[in-house]
Amino acid sequence: xxxxxxxxxxxxxxxxxxxxxWAAHFLLSYITAAVWCAKVAGADxxxxxxxxxxxxxxxxxxxxxxxxxxxxWGRHRLGDSPPPHDQDAPGGxxxxxxFAGALLSGLSALAVIFSALxxxxxxxxx
Amino acid sequence: MSTKSxxxxxLTCARFALAFAVLPLGKGSTLEPAGLAADRVATLFWVLxxxxxxxxxxxxxxxxxxxxxxxxxxxxxxxxxLIVGGGVIFPTVVLAGLLVWSLSxxxxxxxxxxxxxxxxxxxxxxxxxxxEYLGAEGATIELANELHLPVGEPVELQLESHxxxxxxxxxALGGKxxxxxxxxxRLRLEPTQVGVYRGVCAEYCGTSHALMSLVVVVEERQAWxxxxxxxAQPATSPGEALFLEQGCGACHTIRGTAxxxxxxxxxxxxxxxxxxxxxxxEADVPGLEQWLxxxxxxxxxxxxxxxxxxxxxxxxxxxxxxxxxR
Ligand SMILES: [Cu+2]
Numbered sequence: 075x076x077x078x079x080x081x082x083x084x085x086x087x088x089x090x091x092x093x094x095x096w097a098a099h100f101l102l103s104y105i106t107a108a109v110w111c112a113k114v115a116g117a118d119x120x121x122x123x124x125x126x127x128x129x130x131x132x133x134x135x136x137x138x139x140x141x142x143x144x145x146x147w148g149r150h151r152l153g154d155s156p157p158p159h160d161q162d163a164p165g166g167x168x169x170x171x172x173f174a175g176a177l178l179s180g181l182s183a184l185a186v187i188f189s190a191l192x193x194x195x196x197x198x199x200x
Numbered sequence: 201m202s203t204k205s206x207x208x209x210x211l212t213c214a215r216f217a218l219a220f221a222v223l224p225l226g227k228g229s230t231l232e233p234a235g236l237a238a239d240r241v242a243t244l245f246w247v248l249x250x251x252x253x254x255x256x257x258x259x260x261x262x263x264x265x266x267x268x269x270x271x272x273x274x275x276x277x278x279x280x281x282l283i284v285g286g287g288v289i290f291p292t293v294v295l296a297g298l299l300v301w302s303l304s305x306x307x308x309x310x311x312x313x314x315x316x317x318x319x320x321x322x323x324x325x326x327x328x329x330x331x332e333y334l335g336a337e338g339a340t341i342e343l344a345n346e347l348h349l350p351v352g353e354p355v356e357l358q359l360e361s362h363x364x365x366x367x368x369x370x371x372a373l374g375g376k377x378x379x380x381x382x383x384x385x386r387l388r389l390e391p392t393q394v395g396v397y398r399g400v401c402a403e404y405c406g407t408s409h410a411l412m413s414l415v416v417v418v419e420e421r422q423a424w425x426x427x428x429x430x431x432a433q434p435a436t437s438p439g440e441a442l443f444l445e446q447g448c449g450a451c452h453t454i455r456g457t458a459x460x461x462x463x464x465x466x467x468x469x470x471x472x473x474x475x476x477x478x479x480x481x482e483a484d485v486p487g488l489e490q491w492l493x494x495x496x497x498x499x500x501x502x503x504x505x506x507x508x509x510x511x512x513x514x515x516x517x518x519x520x521x522x523x524x525x526r
Binding site for chain 2: 180184188191192195196197200
C-alpha cells in the first residue's frame with residue numbers, strides 16, 4: 075500500500091537543496107577570505123579570523139545538510155515501492171527522490187568538509 | 201602568377217620555421233626536478249600517476265570479471281559491501297588523504313624566503329624579462345633574460361609585469377606564478393642542483409609568447425658571486441660610437457656609456473648571455489648580426505625595429521661590439 079503522499083514531496087527542491095548549500099558554503103568562504111585580505115588584513119595579514127568564520131559556516135552548513143539528508147532518508151523509507159524505484163508512479167518517485175536527496179546530502183557534506191579543510195592549512199593572506 | 205608568389209611564401213615559411221626553432225637553452229622538464237618545489241610536484245605526480253594506474257587496472261579488471269563471470273547469483277551482502285566499500289569509502293579515504301597531503305605541502309612552499317635571502321625582481325615584458333638583483337641599501341644590478349642563482353639557497357623572486365599578464369615558470373625548479381600588471385606577486389625558489397635550466401612564459405601574452413624564454417644558471421656560491429660582481433661592472437668593450445649614433449641608446453642601457461634607454465633589455469653584458477632575444481638566437485657575432493638585420497623575422501611582432509637597412513660592415517661592427525660586452 076502507498077500512504078498519502080503530499081504533492082510537495084515530489085518537488086525536486088529536496089534533491090538540490092544540499093548541493094545548493096555546498097555551493098553557498100564554497101562561495102561564502104571564498105568571498106570572506108577575498109574581502110578580508112583585500113579590505114581588512116592586507117596582503118600579509120593573518121587569516122585566523124577567516125578560519126574561524128569558515129569553521130562557523132561549515133558547522134552551519136553541515137547541520138543544514140544533515141537535516142536535509144535525514145528527512146530525505148525518511149522519505150526514502152516511506153512506502154513499499156520496490157527498488158530501483160523507476161516505476162512511473164507516485165510511490166516510486168517518492169522513494170527515488172528521497173534516495174537521491176540522501177545520497178546528494180552525503181556528497182555535499184563531504185565536499186563542504188573538503189573545502190573547509192583547505193582553509194585550515196593557510197594562516198596568512200599570502 | 202601563382203608560381204611566382206609561391207617562392208616568397210616558401211621563404212616566409214622557412215623564416216618562420218627558423219624563428220620558431222628553439223635553442224637548447226637548458227633542461228626544462230618537471231620530471232627532472234632540480235629544485236625543492238619541483239621535487240615535491242614530481243613526487244605528487246608519480247604517486248598520483250602510479251596510484252591512478254593501479255586503480256584503473258582494478259576497475260577494468262572488475263568490469264572484465266563482471267562480463268565474463270559465471271551467471272551464478274552473487275551474494276547481495278558481498279555486492280553491497282563492494283559498492284559501499286569500493287564506491288564510497290575507498291574514494292573518500294583516498295581523496296581525503298591526497299587532499300591533506302598536497303595541502304600540507306603548500307604552506308612551506310609558499311612561505312617567503314627567510315629574511316636576508318637573495319631577492320631578485322623579474323619583470324615581464326612583451327617578450328622578454330627584465331632581471332634586477334636587489335642588493336642592500338637599494339642598490340640594484342640590472343640584467344635581462346638570464347637569471348643566475350646560488351645552489352642550495354632559497355631565493356625570493358618579486359614578479360611584476362610591464363604590460364600584459366605573463367607567467368614565470370622554470371619547470372625544473374618550481375611551480376609557476378603569474379606576473380600581473382599593477383601588482384607584485386612572489387615566488388620562492390630553492391635550486392638543489394647545479395645546472396642550466398630553461399624558463400618560459402606560461403601565460404599567452406601575444407604574438408611571440410612562445411619565444412619568451414629565460415636561461416636560469418644554478419651554480420656554486422663562489423662562482424655565482426664572481427658572476428654577479430662581473431655583471432655589476434660597467435661595460436668595458438670599446439666601440440660604442442656606432443651604437444649611440446644609430447639611436448640604440450634610446451631604448452637600451454649600456455652602463456658606462458651614454459646609452460640609458462629603458463624600453464628594451466639592458467645590454468651592458470649582453471655578450472655574456474647564452475642567447476639574445478629571450479632565447480631566439482645565440483649571443484655570438486653571427487647571431488647578433490641576424491638579430492639586428494632580421495629582428496622581426498626571428499621574433500614576429502617584436503618591439504624593436506629591424507636594422508637590416510644598415511650596410512653589412514656596420515652590422516658586423518655593431519655585432520662585434522655587442523658580443524664583446526661580456
Ligand atoms: Cu609572456
